[in-house]
Amino acid sequence: MMKMHGLKDGPYWLISYSYFLSLSGAYVTFFAVFGSLIGLDIFRLNSHVIQFLFFFIYINLQIVLAFLLASFFSSVKTASVISYIYVFGSGLLGEALLKLFIEDTNFPRPWLVIMELVPGFSLYRGVYELSEYAAAGSYMGKPGMQWGDLNDPINGMKDVLILTFIEWILLLLVAYFLDHRPAWHPIFLFGILSTKHSSPSYKANPRSKRVFADMAKDDVFLEHKVVKRLLKEMDTRNMIICHNLKKVYRGNNRNPDKLAVRGLSLALHKGQCFGMLGPNGAGKSSFINMMIGLVAPTCGTAYIHGMDLRKDMNEIYANIGVCPQHDLLWETLTGREHLLFYGRMKNLAGAALTKAVEESLKSVNLFHCGFGDKSVSKYSGGMKRRLSVAIALIGNPKVVYMDEPSTGLDTISRNDLWNVIKRAKKECTIILTSNEC
Numbered sequence: 001m002m003k004m005h006g007l008k009d010g011p012y013w014l015i016s017y018s019y020f021l022s023l024s025g026a027y028v029t030f031f032a033v034f035g036s037l038i039g040l041d042i043f044r045l046n047s048h049v050i051q052f053l054f055f056f057i058y059i060n061l062q063i064v065l066a067f068l069l070a071s072f073f074s075s076v077k078t079a080s081v082i083s084y085i086y087v088f089g090s091g092l093l094g095e096a097l098l099k100l101f102i103e104d105t106n107f108p109r110p111w112l113v114i115m116e117l118v119p120g121f122s123l124y125r126g127v128y129e130l131s132e133y134a135a136a137g138s139y140m141g142k143p144g145m146q147w148g149d150l151n152d153p154i155n156g157m158k159d160v161l162i163l164t165f166i167e168w169i170l171l172l173l174v175a176y177f178l179d180h181r182p183a184w185h186p187i188f189l190f191g192i193l194s195t196k197h198s199s200p201s202y203k204a205n206p207r208s209k210r211v212f213a214d215m216a217k218d219d220v221f222l223e224h225k226v227v228k229r230l231l232k233e234m235d236t237r238n239m240i241i242c243h244n245l246k247k248v249y250r251g252n253n254r255n256p257d258k259l260a261v262r263g264l265s266l267a268l269h270k271g272q273c274f275g276m277l278g279p280n281g282a283g284k285s286s287f288i289n290m291m292i293g294l295v296a297p298t299c300g301t302a303y304i305h306g307m308d309l310r311k312d313m314n315e316i317y318a319n320i321g322v323c324p325q326h327d328l329l330w331e332t333l334t335g336r337e338h339l340l341f342y343g344r345m346k347n348l349a350g351a352a353l354t355k356a357v358e359e360s361l362k363s364v365n366l367f368h369c370g371f372g373d374k375s376v377s378k379y380s381g382g383m384k385r386r387l388s389v390a391i392a393l394i395g396n397p398k399v400v401y402m403d404e405p406s407t408g409l410d411t412i413s414r415n416d417l418w419n420v421i422k423r424a425k426k427e428c429t430i431i432l433t434s435n436e437c
């Protein structure tokens, strides 16, 4: 969601990574300090440098694994269940299986290293070695594992440190790579093949054909022609051109495929405000979601000021503003803080940012009576909607998408909102949807 407001991949990764690293770092430090204070030998006797290295590398590996999981699972619940199974499973297996193999001197060492490729097992091995050295040190009145002990042939810590470090770097690259999904990635290819496979299975039912026949009015054909001419003349600059944009959701559990957007062609100039009216399920959100890169079109494309939806989404994000169907606001932040945050993402800074935020608050009637400085939890539905519109408009985007901006508003709030939109359309192109005629 942050991406569509202009947050670039690099800062997003850096912020998320730093956040999880500081959280896990604080957690492990607390354990180590608390453990030392209550006299646990494992923390007290072993070299602090080795402990730091081991836990530091391991938490980094754990974060990278979480990033990797996130690119495979779209559902948070599935990802959480899999993570819990993995954590408990690897812990139990470590205790029941790996421990036996570590203590069996006849068990081939290379096999142990292979098993420790599973991060949960390498964690188990590291903790096992630290506790063994601490116990021996305590028994003999000596320190636990020290730097020189890493060369001890029965000490598995050196292997663990090397393995986890290599895995951290490799998996970091894989996670970053998967997040960007280049076209030739095997998983992506599988996606293409399955889409191709499923596309022919889509058959428009006779009823939907009839609907199309009803809708295929002269102005629709005219718009198709205009788009074709513009594309032929390569005149896509300063315009929004949708060319035969289509969305089919693949059916699952024996449900048929669902045609949500049927080959939409459209040409819009700067200063135009294009409204899409239609009942629930007409495909309005699917169209907006394709235009803001949330879902990929099944076929067709769109050009936003010459940038192709299929290839230039990152550049497009920097030029669009989005007011989603449901307000995505932080209840604890004020309206001003929201606008400062999103303004910075649109590359505004210093006096320009302060001015833009003030003007923005005034334009949506949140400036007077100090509402801009109250937390969003105190806002009414209409005020939240107006703030979402202000967020979409900040930073002078070239195109603004608003998905049902007036839903749930009373007549006065709705009039206020239309006035805001009317003023804004002088500077940009606005595409909005509504199910109220």
Ligand SMILES: Nc1ncnc2c1ncn2[C@@H]1O[C@H](COP(=O)(O)OP(=O)(O)OP(=O)(O)O)[C@@H](O)[C@H]1O
Pocket (backbone or CB within 6 Å): 249, 250, 258, 259, 260, 278, 279, 280, 281, 282, 283, 284, 285, 286, 287, 435
């Ligand atoms: N992810 C999805 N998977 C399958 N079908 C979907 C998906 N998203 C939307 N649809 C279906 O596509 C059709 C169009 O949905 P869409 O949300 O685009 O319509 P809408 O006009 O925006 O309606 P609403 O105002 O209720 O949001 C609907 O029949 C909907 O059930």
